[in-house]
Amino acid sequence: MEIKEEGTSEEGQHFLSAAQANDSEDIQFTSIQKIPNEPQLEFILACKDLVAPVSDRKLNTVVQISVIHPVEQTLTRYSSTEIVEGTKDPLFLTGVTFPSDYPIYEETRIKLTVYDVKDKSHNTIRTSVLPEHKDPPPEVARSFLGCASFKVGELLKSKEQLLSLSLRTSDGGKVVGTIEVSLVKMGEIEDGDTDHITTDVQGQKCALVYESTAPENLSGKENLPFMNAVLRNPVCKLYRFPTSDNKWMRIREQMSESILSFHIPKELISLHIKEDLCRNQELKELGDLSPHWDNLRKNVLSHCDQMVTMYQDILTELSKDTGSSFKSSSSKAEKTLEFVPINLHLQRMQVHSPHLKDALYDVITVGAPAAHFQGFKNGGLRKLLHRFETERRNTGYQFIYYSPENTAKAKDVLSSINQLQPLIATHADLLLTSASQRSPDSLKSSLKLLSEKTELFVHAFKDQLVRSALLALYTARPGGILKKPPSPKVSTEEKSTQHDTPQLRRQDSIPHHSDYDEEEWDRVWANVGKSLNSIIAKVDKLIERDGHNEDGAGGSSSKDGEADPTLEDSITSHPREDWYEQLHPLILTLKECMGEVVSRAKQSLTFVLLQELAYSLPQCLMLTLRRDIVFSQALAGLVCGFIIKLHTSLHDPGFLQQLHTVGLIVQYEGLLSTYSDEIGMLEDMAVGISDLKKVAFKITEATSNDVLPVLTGRREHYVVEVKLPATLFESLPLQIKEGQLLHVYPVLFNVGINEQQTLAERFGDVSLQESINQENFELVQEYYSIFMEKMPPDWDLNISHFQEQNDLKGLLDNLHQNIQAKKRKNVEIMWLAATICRKLNGIRFTCCKSAKDRTSMSVTLEQCSILRDEHQLHKDFFIRALDCMRREGCRIENVLKNIKCRRYAFNMLQLMAFPKCYRPPEGTYGKADT
Numbered sequence: 001m002e003i004k005e006e007g008t009s010e011e012g013q014h015f016l017s018a019a020q021a022n023d024s025e026d027i028q029f030t031s032i033q034k035i036p037n038e039p040q041l042e043f044i045l046a047c048k049d050l051v052a053p054v055s056d057r058k059l060n061t062v063v064q065i066s067v068i069h070p071v072e073q074t075l076t077r078y079s080s081t082e083i084v085e086g087t088k089d090p091l092f093l094t095g096v097t098f099p100s101d102y103p104i105y106e107e108t109r110i111k112l113t114v115y116d117v118k119d120k121s122h123n124t125i126r127t128s129v130l131p132e133h134k135d136p137p138p139e140v141a142r143s144f145l146g147c148a149s150f151k152v153g154e155l156l157k158s159k160e161q162l163l164s165l166s167l168r169t170s171d172g173g174k175v176v177g178t179i180e181v182s183l184v185k186m187g188e189i190e191d192g193d194t195d196h197i198t199t200d201v202q203g204q205k206c207a208l209v210y211e212s213t214a215p216e217n218l219s220g221k222e223n224l225p226f227m228n229a230v231l232r233n234p235v236c237k238l239y240r241f242p243t244s245d246n247k248w249m250r251i252r253e254q255m256s257e258s259i260l261s262f263h264i265p266k267e268l269i270s271l272h273i274k275e276d277l278c279r280n281q282e283l284k285e286l287g288d289l290s291p292h293w294d295n296l297r298k299n300v301l302s303h304c305d306q307m308v309t310m311y312q313d314i315l316t317e318l319s320k321d322t323g324s325s326f327k328s329s330s331s332k333a334e335k336t337l338e339f340v341p342i343n344l345h346l347q348r349m350q351v352h353s354p355h356l357k358d359a360l361y362d363v364i365t366v367g368a369p370a371a372h373f374q375g376f377k378n379g380g381l382r383k384l385l386h387r388f389e390t391e392r393r394n395t396g397y398q399f400i401y402y403s404p405e406n407t408a409k410a411k412d413v414l415s416s417i418n419q420l421q422p423l424i425a426t427h428a429d430l431l432l433t434s435a436s437q438r439s440p441d442s443l444k445s446s447l448k449l450l451s452e453k454t455e456l457f458v459h460a461f462k463d464q465l466v467r468s469a470l471l472a473l474y475t476a477r478p479g480g481i482l483k484k485p486p487s488p489k490v491s492t493e494e495k496s497t498q499h500d501t502p503q504l505r506r507q508d509s510i511p512h513h514s515d516y517d518e519e520e521w522d523r524v525w526a527n528v529g530k531s532l533n534s535i536i537a538k539v540d541k542l543i544e545r546d547g548h549n550e551d552g553a554g555g556s557s558s559k560d561g562e563a564d565p566t567l568e569d570s571i572t573s574h575p576r577e578d579w580y581e582q583l584h585p586l587i588l589t590l591k592e593c594m595g596e597v598v599s600r601a602k603q604s605l606t607f608v609l610l611q612e613l614a615y616s617l618p619q620c621l622m623l624t625l626r627r628d629i630v631f632s633q634a635l636a637g638l639v640c641g642f643i644i645k646l647h648t649s650l651h652d653p654g655f656l657q658q659l660h661t662v663g664l665i666v667q668y669e670g671l672l673s674t675y676s677d678e679i680g681m682l683e684d685m686a687v688g689i690s691d692l693k694k695v696a697f698k699i700t701e702a703t704s705n706d707v708l709p710v711l712t713g714r715r716e717h718y719v720v721e722v723k724l725p726a727t728l729f730e731s732l733p734l735q736i737k738e739g740q741l742l743h744v745y746p747v748l749f750n751v752g753i754n755e756q757q758t759l760a761e762r763f764g765d766v767s768l769q770e771s772i773n774q775e776n777f778e779l780v781q782e783y784y785s786i787f788m789e790k791m792p793p794d795w796d797l798n799i800s801h802f803q804e805q806n807d808l809k810g811l812l813d814n815l816h817q818n819i820q821a822k823k824r825k826n827v828e829i830m831w832l833a834a835t836i837c838r839k840l841n842g843i844r845f846t847c848c849k850s851a852k853d854r855t856s857m858s859v860t861l862e863q864c865s866i867l868r869d870e871h872q873l874h875k876d877f878f879i880r881a882l883d884c885m886r887r888e889g890c891r892i893e894n895v896l897k898n899i900k901c902r903r904y905a906f907n908m909l910q911l912m913a914f915p916k917c918y919r920p921p922e923g924t925y926g927k928a929d930t
């Protein structure tokens, strides 16, 4: 019989190939009854009366679970239990679970092989295929005790859903004990179903008691068919752990990839290409420039065109990866995959514990968003951006310095112009259509829309920046000479509006030019408002006279429009006058005035961008590229986290209210050290996460099967449209259905834990971590204040508001004290920040360099700590639960799928530097080729 190593020879895949699965379908096997999104089959194992090969030696046992597929009769190693030490009656805490799409049938045979492990350090490192019936070679250090097998159907149909099987030696002769297989149904315990098993595992006595507690089925409540649209390749693990009152809780751990890993970067790169092509076009349309500026423009354009080509190439490459949903840690520095997040997964823990409500805990695990291809020799974004701005500000130059706020503002105004101009033209045409239909109501509503948009348009230019940019452009035209040195200028209007809009700061060096007619722009700009007023006045009069004619009555006196007499047509009293004819010239005037404003403003603001680019080629473009890459990785994770949070909390009215009144906190736990390259990674990560503030979400109703999120916007502001099926969409609050933008508040707390951090603490500098933690603490506090202010007192019906408020306040104070304390490797900071995030209903992230090793230690620790603090995990079982999860759980599978070997990449030296709870169990770590 052929033996395959599940997850090794098939590189972490838990599925048969499509061809194999199809073969199985032809033969018609009996499928297991499925609950949507739930595993098909789950069971737990215990052995009794095992016979030790050498009588004076205590047994350390492990069960290897293999699947014999009914068609090709091949044996695939599927999973293992943990090792239970020193007993002939081992009771295993690690169970077996087959996800919903695993090709398993009632006819499928499961083989259970029991081994005695002599050296734990060798057991879990299964990198080669071993013959099942032969004793393993000596270096594996485990010996075969006995095996048994059963058909899935036999277990499903068995009385009390339990099989007791004899374990036999390899020749099928001698009985060496029994193995019990108990079917598990998470969240579903039959009335009066009790089962007592006692284990005498060293110092860990406990009774297994199943009791009915009328549990709620989480999956029913979740109603998550749409989650399948974004999640892929789930890996499931099952455990049972004792509670402090000697009952059992069941835990299902699930880890899934997301196709958003590739989908979001592709969407984002397309938007960058669109945005940059448009900018390049605007640069070309800047008109005549003096030879100096014209040369600079040519240079800028050639670099910008190259950048666009590069983005296009990356998009083409990524588009070849259709259906991909995972980038491994070993590909982290691949150029074509730079926009894709590293090792992104949903790590989920589902808990069913007696007397308590079932609960779900989600963490998104992902490599720290960072530009690995560009590298970290010169640091990361936080430092690079700061250095870039300082250099720009301090150089004596022929360029004008515009602060980042002002260049962002220039892009904002340009984008508003591009959106509003066609909109206004459409509304103006609709007004004319209403006029030709002579419909007063439709005329009024068209006028309302036209006025609103035109006011927005006029308002967009109410900024000193446009004026100063016009002047700067004037000096750069052929013949335009800057006679005076650049000096900041604050106009009267600027002073008066300082409270409304952020104004040019002192360091913005705006030129002043004595020959330049500053009033001209004011006149052009004001003409738009005036021509709108003329239209309003005309419409009022037309409607009024119409009423007058129809009533035959005098009507009320006409309203006084603020029309400019030079622009307004003289209105002659005329029975049944032609409204279209009357309005048409005024609309033409409005369009002309607008065109004039657009052409001047567009050119001047494009010139602001030209100066930013011209000053610092190519660094400026490289910095933009780096920021785009880091942001793309961060955004893919965020969208994944948001969609999962939305789907799991749709049933919760408190959550939905929080979503549209406050927004969601998104908390990142960073485990990077502040030493060597990881300093640069942390600097990238801090900017990438902070940039997520520019993202808002909008929920829409799905109109087709394509439910993937859609991205719109540009570098300053993005909107992610998340689609929901009609039934779910209908149940949302009105504000969300009406398309209100939903905001996120990203925060990052970092605590380095490895040997590099020891070096940083002893000989280096930890100020980066300290300032990130302090800055982000302030952000959490801000969020907390808004949350308390906007959420009604009964926002969480399960917990008294007062109690919750006190808890949160206490946690925040505690977090603050810990940040201030500047203790070494203070992992308390991470626990407090994560707890605050969970209490605030936020989205949790855990990240290290590649989200593989340190992240795995941290999420498993978090899971077990939650079980201890929220679900009464028996305190004596805390370490054993932690070891089970690290040895046989989803995270070791994560390591396998990244580096094709089940081994956390830690050496002894590294481990000694870790805080104790972050050290994996013996036999799960060692030298690995990462």
Ligand SMILES: O=P(O)(O)O[C@H]1[C@H](O)[C@@H](O)[C@H](O)[C@H](O)[C@@H]1OP(=O)(O)O
Binding pocket: 329, 848, 849, 850, 851, 852, 853, 854, 855, 905, 906, 907, 910, 930
């Ligand atoms: O998942 P990580 O903790 O970032 O993996 C590290 C690991 O912690 C470290 O011990 C090892 O030497 C490697 O540097 C791992 O990083 P890779 O990105 O190379 O997997």
